[in-house]
Amino acid sequence: MLMADENEILVRTNQGTPGGEWMRRYWQPVALSEELPENGAPLAAKMLGEDLVLFRSESGAVGLLGRRCAHRGADLSLGRLEDGGLRCLYHGWLYGVDGRCLEQPAEPEGSDFKNKIRHRSYPCKELGGIIFTYMGPGEAPVFPLYEPLIAPENHRYAYKVLHECNYLQAHEGEIDPAHLSYLHRRTNQPAWRQRAIKGSDGVQPMAMYRKDAAPRIEVEETDFGVRVYSIRRADDEKIYLRLTNSIFPNVSTIIGPMAGDGYDINWHVPIDDYNHWKYVVIFRRSGPLEARDWKNIHSLRPEMTPNYRLVRNAANNYLQDRESMKNGNFSGLGTNNLPQDAAMVQSPGAIQNRDEEHLGTTDKAIIANRRAFLKAIKQVEAGGEAPHVIRDPAKARVPEIAVISEIVGGSEDWRSYWKKIKRIDDEGYSSAHH
Ligand code: FES
Ligand SMILES: [Fe+2]
Known part of the structure; x- marks a missing residue:
């Protein structure tokens, strides 16, 4: 639960509001x-x-x-x-x-x-x-070179989609690894959509989400935001480790369909307090997007209008299909994760009333993230520099932001495992992977 006054600070982003002044620093x-x-x-x-x-x-x-x-x-x-x-x-x-x-x-x-x-x-x-x-005051900060943005053009794809709700609701969905075991569950996935987890002999993330539907969530507050670890039991000796990041002030990185060879980066950008755009860049690290990547990307087309609106919306009850729910589709909201997520984050109403919620163990990341956002807003309000505002061009590459979806040994130090993840601009990377 969040006190109503704290919720107000987090959700309001117009000019002159504490949250709005903070968000304008990036x-x-x-x-x-x-x-x-x-x-x-x-x-x-x-x-x-x-x-x-x-x-x-x-x-x-x-x-x-x-x-x-x-x-x-x-x-x-x-x-x-x-x-x-x-x-x-x-x-x-x-x-x-x-x-x-x-x-x-x-x-x-x-x-x-x-x-x-x-x-x-x-x-x-x-x-x-x-x-x-x-849109902020003073000199614009150094532009952070997030890995998906510097991937060669044929390795990446950018799109956007309207959400009829406050940005924070959707951002909180990005850092909620527990919902993967429920909302997106499908037992009838087409073969082209099934991807193995890196280094796993064919195990798929969906299988892991099903296998352990009560993940252990761990968080770490960092200079850029919050690292969110989710740990699922893979077998007696191994764990399925996932690392997602919440990045100040409305950015997230999630593993997405690339399942380890690249990831998705999202910005949930307020239009006003009641609507926002979700911007996504999806990229493949080791090479150009493949036929199955394009298939995945194009599967979104029937879900969206040419002006970036979702076909499924509250007015048509998100076109929920109760028949499909009997046949392996948990949500009945089609086969694509994006409209499923959008339905869940819009359904509490344009601004979720957070003093009526009941946060559980798996909401650890949501709680840590709100704390970090509130602290950042207060810092700016007090006249300080916002966290993760980069002034030194040498720090533009942000190598401390890494995304993981891997099966690793149970004794592996999951907190520091991200240091082993290579980036697209790491030296020797392309030679090692082609
Ligand atoms: S020039 Fe007169 S309103 Fe724009
Ligand atoms: Fe989701």
């Missing part, structure tokens, strides 16, 4: 690169409660501005891309990607009024198929 996804093709239309984007417009100028530079024109508020997403910037349709004011007003054609010649305008603007950076922005 680079955050604002769109997929595919949403903003060259010569594409400007894109209305709402983020952390702010109405914004994203555009690519003729020269390819990406700008993110306040959506309402500084003159008299017309919607700049209706504007024209020309003359090196974004031009408002109403009276022709032209904005550069940095928010400077470059032209005010209706003002008298020689007027310097335009120099007095500095429209709201945020810096952008494009990496791994995602456009990121920094």
